[in-house]
Amino acid sequence: MNIFSEILAELNRESRLRSIPHTPPDNLLDLSSNDYLSLGERWHEFTEEFNDRFPDAAFSSSASRLLSARQRHHEQLEDYLAQLYGRPALLFNSGYHANVGCVGALTLPSALFVCDKLIHASIVDGLRIAGSQFKRFPHNDIGRLRILLEKEATHHDLIVVVVESIYSMDGDMAPLRELVELKRSYPNLLLYVDEAHAFGVRGEKGLGLAEELGVLPDIDFLIGTFGKAAASAGAFVVTSHEGKDFLVNRARPFIFSTALPPVNAAWSHLMTEKITMMGEERKRLQRLSAHFRGEVERISGTPSASQSQIIPFLTGSPEKALALASRLREAGFIALAIRRPTVPPGGDRIRFSLGADMSPEIIEPLFITLEEAAHEI
Numbered sequence: 001m002n003i004f005s006e007i008l009a010e011l012n013r014e015s016r017l018r019s020i021p022h023t024p025p026d027n028l029l030d031l032s033s034n035d036y037l038s039l040g041e042r043w044h045e046f047t048e049e050f051n052d053r054f055p056d057a058a059f060s061s062s063a064s065r066l067l068s069a070r071q072r073h074h075e076q077l078e079d080y081l082a083q084l085y086g087r088p089a090l091l092f093n094s095g096y097h098a099n100v101g102c103v104g105a106l107t108l109p110s111a112l113f114v115c116d117k118l119i120h121a122s123i124v125d126g127l128r129i130a131g132s133q134f135k136r137f138p139h140n141d142i143g144r145l146r147i148l149l150e151k152e153a154t155h156h157d158l159i160v161v162v163v164e165s166i167y168s169m170d171g172d173m174a175p176l177r178e179l180v181e182l183k184r185s186y187p188n189l190l191l192y193v194d195e196a197h198a199f200g201v202r203g204e205k206g207l208g209l210a211e212e213l214g215v216l217p218d219i220d221f222l223i224g225t226f227g228k229a230a231a232s233a234g235a236f237v238v239t240s241h242e243g244k245d246f247l248v249n250r251a252r253p254f255i256f257s258t259a260l261p262p263v264n265a266a267w268s269h270l271m272t273e274k275i276t277m278m279g280e281e282r283k284r285l286q287r288l289s290a291h292f293r294g295e296v297e298r299i300s301g302t303p304s305a306s307q308s309q310i311i312p313f314l315t316g317s318p319e320k321a322l323a324l325a326s327r328l329r330e331a332g333f334i335a336l337a338i339r340r341p342t343v344p345p346g347g348d349r350i351r352f353s354l355g356a357d358m359s360p361e362i363i364e365p366l367f368i369t370l371e372e373a374a375h376e377i
């Protein structure tokens with residue numbers, strides 16, 4: 001259709017046309033996926049244990065959780081998560097479903113969402129779909145958040161402050177302790193924290209940044225995803241008993257979508273068990289990230305915002321991001337260009353995403369290419 005090709009041509013002119021990358025040859029090092037503990041690379045090591053432990057996990061649940069007879073593995077996983085987090089957990093089919101569902105459910109007539117400017121698209125979509133009232137505060141700016149709350153809090157029965165614990169594109173952290181402190185001044189305030197990029201990676205047992213900072217009980221809705229460090233698929237929400245019952249009754253993606261296959265819930269269960277014991281891998285990942293960040297800062301000549309395994313290299317234009325990605329690929333590294341609308345205008349970048357099993361020696365040549373290419377493009 002003409003109208004489609006015009007839009008696609010325009011995206012192409014602006015260097016913003018997206019396409020699905022082909023599976024790359026095995027000899028390239030993938031720095032674009034979110035396989036932070038390198039569990040996704042090692043999955044075959046666990047298949048025997050999986051088959052022994054979960055021989056009866058079926059490949060379809062054949063109905064939504066509210067109708068399905070086949071959900072023993074979902075319940076077992078929720079029980080295990082509840083044991084780890086000390087509060088009930090509810091599974092969702094993906095992080096996208098979880099955010100759209102929870103935001104939708106919490107959109108009560110008198111609720112106001114107060115969101116960090118850089119929250120994930122799935123939360124933004126949740127707000128839009130539900131027609132929620134929302135305001136945004138500048139990224140990680142607690143001062144501006146405080147001003148907003150002073151102005152708005154008394155006009156609403158419910159205020160939901162929404163942040164990511166580790167931001168997906170900048171790799172920096174939300175000031176969770178300050179947020180928890182702020183919450184104490186507002187009895188009608190709920191804290192909603194998306195830990196998609198911290199689950200598996202932060203905290204002694206890998207439960208996320210809230211665990212690391214000792215504020216788990218203060219987070220009212222904590223979102224974790226299984227598709228990143230946990231090398232599986234799906235997501236969960238940790239909340240109160242009432243909160244869980246409320247979501248079961250009100251979160252539309254939970255109610256109106258076929259539940260994850262039991263085999264998937266069982267795999268997430270096994271992977272989560274592994275995660276709790278991967279303290280060494282977490283330390284290794286932190287060391288690698290610190291070195292990588294230092295090199296990126298040296299080459300770019302600017303301090304990096306990153307405080308994690310996600311490290312951006314800003315290029316300032318989509319053309320430069322594409323050119324840099326292609327140079328890196330020639331040198332053996334898959335590190336894809338991130339452009340608008342995933343990041344704000346001018347925030348075009350290469351997003352490097354590290355894994356615990358990446359060898360520092362194999363990564364070293366990347367810095368040479370990055371330095372050469374950054375001066376040439």
Ligand SMILES: Cc1ncc(COP(=O)(O)O)c(C=O)c1O
Nearest residue numbers: 094095096120168194196225227
């Ligand atoms: C912060 C954040 N939340 C949620 C999601 C969605 O999770 P999922 O991929 O499981 O749908 C993502 C995925 O990229 C994310 O980065």
